[in-house]
Amino acid sequence: MRLSKALEQIGNEKLVSFHMPGHKNGSIDILKVHSVNLLSYDITEIPGADHLHGAEGCIKETEIAIAEFYNAFISKMLINGSTVGLLSAIMGVTAPGDQILVNRNAHKSIYNAIEMHRLDPVYLFPIVDDRLGIPIDLTLDTVGEAISSHPNVKACVLTYPTYEGLCYDIRAIIALCHENNILVIVDEAHGPHLLLNKTGPKSALELGADLVIQSFHKTMPSVTQTAVLHISKNHILSNDQLDRLNWHLGALQSSSPSYLLMYAMDQMLYCVEKDGIELMQNTLNWLEAFYNKCSSFKHLEVFTFKKGDPTKFVITFKASHNACESWSISDVTNLLRRSYQIQSEYDSERLILMMASIANSESDYIRLYEALKQIDQEIATSCVEIYNEKLKGEHVKDEKCEVCSYDHVYESIKKSQTKVYNASDVIYLKSEDVAVTECVGRIAKEYIIPYPPGIPILVPGERIIEATLALFPVEIKRVKCLLE
Structure with missing residues (x-):
């Protein structure tokens, strides 16, 4: 079955959506335009339409409106999702070889930035709920110990809220990082709606982070791939870092940005403003x-x-x-x-x-x-x-192995010190496919990333251990490992 038919079939199910995107099958239809063919809005950078990568007109006005709504210094619309915002932020504020703090349960786009920019990650391991097997907290002590042990860290990349919606005391962590002249980037892909809830958790932008990246499409009534990068009014970026950030945004996004995606963001903003x-x-x-x-x-x-x-x-x-x-x-x-x-x-x-x-x-x-x-x-x-x-006496209980989860893996990684190389160091090294049953003890050449939630179990350059292997998706039969 081809894509068009599959989408038609899914649409005919009339599903109730408790998943992304946040418009919930068009329940809030930000793309509805009376008596207008929406394709007439699918234009290019003609006179009067401005240009995303050098906005001075209508696109700039929309970005100013977004910044005012979120109380940011500058807000940049993204048409390649939070992924491009995270890539640009991380590579824009660091230099190749820099050390950065990053929570181990980060999204794969953050790991991609680390690998592409040849950074040296220092992992922050979260507390994991024993019953549910998901990260539930990142403590100030964990971050403080990492800073003390790695005094040359240049930036800290945090995920807040987590995929499951967990929040932690990020204000204190941001303050500690700033005391040590460490810039803070927050992957707030799942938090653009937080400011609408006046009694709930606050956005990291409000709590002092320097750069905050949000996915409008995840929790707001917008379409897939729409996102934003906020620069805080109190940011500690240098002018050179701001210039590099903007350069990466232009280099990593399409030179023909979709006006339909940008239109969707503007319409979403009208909706939530009102x-x-x-x-x-x-x-x-x-x-x-x-x-x-x-x-x-x-x-x-x-x-x-x-x-x-x-x-x-x-x-x-x-x-x-x-x-x-x-x-x-x-x-x-x-x-x-x-x-x-x-x-x-x-x-x-x-x-x-x-x-x-x-x-x-x-x-x-x-x-x-x-x-x-x-x-x-x-x-x-x-x-x-x-x-x-x-x-x-007719029922026989199925023998099931203990459910493994990220808590086992994190503890084993910390104890075993599985990191042998940085991911960027193994890109050009030779590898071979190894059966999963024979890969324990070998050094990985590839990521193992179940999706969702897109959090790596295994990172290139890490030695494979039993605890990691237990989390592999069942469909994985072979793993690329370094030749030894």
Whole structure:
């Protein structure tokens, strides 16, 4: 089936979206133009249309409006997503060979910048939740120890909020970095909506970061690939760094930027300028009611993190669910899609991640609750049947290995010191394909990056250990390793 037919088929499902992008299947239709063929807006840099890479007219006016809305010094529209903003920011403020601090659970685009610019990363390992296997905190002590051990660090790259919506005390970390003349870049791809929630976590831009990159399309009513790079009013970049940043933005983005993408960003801004705070308050009210109703489930647990973004929430099994082995997380995910036409953002062996936005309607939450209530009842019925089978001696429990997660990998990496080379050092070294069953102890030549969430399990130049291997996606059978 070709792409056009596949998209048509998916569209006909009329899915309820709890995934990216934030417009939720056009529930807030920022591209709707009455009696106008939208392709007439798909133009190039003709007179009156300005130019993204040297904006002086209408594009500059939109960027000024974005900066005013977010209280930034300068805001740059991005048409290659947050990826190009992160690449440009990191390579713009550093020189090849510089050391930078970076949280280990960073997105692959950050690792790409490190490799492309031949940087020396110093990893900041987050605290990982034992039950869910996801990063939940990055402590000030962790960052302080890294700075003390590496006094020549030039920049710190942080992810905030995390993919799952977790926030931490980034204000204190930013202040500590600035005390040591370390510039702070924040991957806030999942946080452009934070300023709409007046009682929730603050944006890193408000908390003092120098450069903040946000993906409008992830959590705001905009289209895929639309993003922004903010330069703080209190930034500590030199003029040379600002010049290099702008050069990279021009070099790494298309020289023919899409006016439809830029139009989408401008229309999104009109929407949230006018109604954003009210739409967010409605969303928070609906979410609170939804969470309260879900608290009555016997087997499923639905919650948002107390120190996080309330529009991100997790569906998992309650601890008591261990009595019923016949259901897995993927069973719930598949049933939501197949029987209830509800699509999640992603699932793992431990949780389902759902992403809400101001474009979700109250009926979306009602529909999700009713679906989960039915599934919870089905699980309860299954557990009774299995219990009866056990009494008859007919049920044999499947032997399952312990679920491995990032917490095991991070601890093993720290103890084993798996980094042998920087990723940039192995680009031109010879390699060979090695069977997964035989690769432990070898040095990797490639990344292993499950997507979502796009966080590397393995980085080129690292020695492969058992804990890392346990997280490999099942479809990976061979790994490129250095010749030895």
